[in-house]
Amino acid sequence: MGDLEDMIQTLVVKERESNDELQETRKELIKVFKGMKGMFSGHTNIGVKRMGEIDSKPFLDACKVKYGSEEAQIKASELCSMWQEELKNPAWHPEVINENDKKLKTLKAEWGIGIFDAVVAAFMELNEYNPRGRYEVNELWNFKDNKKATLKEVISYILKNLKSLKRKRGHDN
DSSP states (O other): OHHHHHHHHHHHHHHHHHHHHHHHHHHHHHHHHHHTTTTSOSOOSEEEEEETOOOSHHHHHHHHHHHOHHHHHHHHHHHHHHHHHHHHOTTSOOSSOOTTOHHHHHHHHHHOHHHHHHHHHHHHHHHHHOTTTOSOEEEEEETTTTEEOOHHHHHHHHHHHHHHHHHHHHHHO
């Protein structure tokens, strides 16, 4: 029985070490992607997503309807920033998103489902990725499949793009 407990303890320690190594690798790859901004042309399938950051597009769309194109960008930016700060507010910290929440109900009534969905999505990401700190967290993301990117996907993507960059440089000479 003692040998079995020792073996289990050894496996638990090895699992923690492996997990720490994977997390460090993900952190380093996030740094790589941030440093390579603009290196890959066109729309990228793999990149860094700020989990808990509100998508500003629904705000812009709603503000264009309400204010017209002149004022829309400024109003959308102000409204989005206000809600991003609200997500960090420790006084408003529901554990579960509830459509009967007074703030969310008012948001949906005043601005529509697009903005409501954007705020709820960011709120859920914060709850998943950083429930205590309530601030945005960088994550390697597969934009094509709309999910957290695996290390295999990230490395394959980098290698594929480096090969195509090499070919382009070869043709430039």
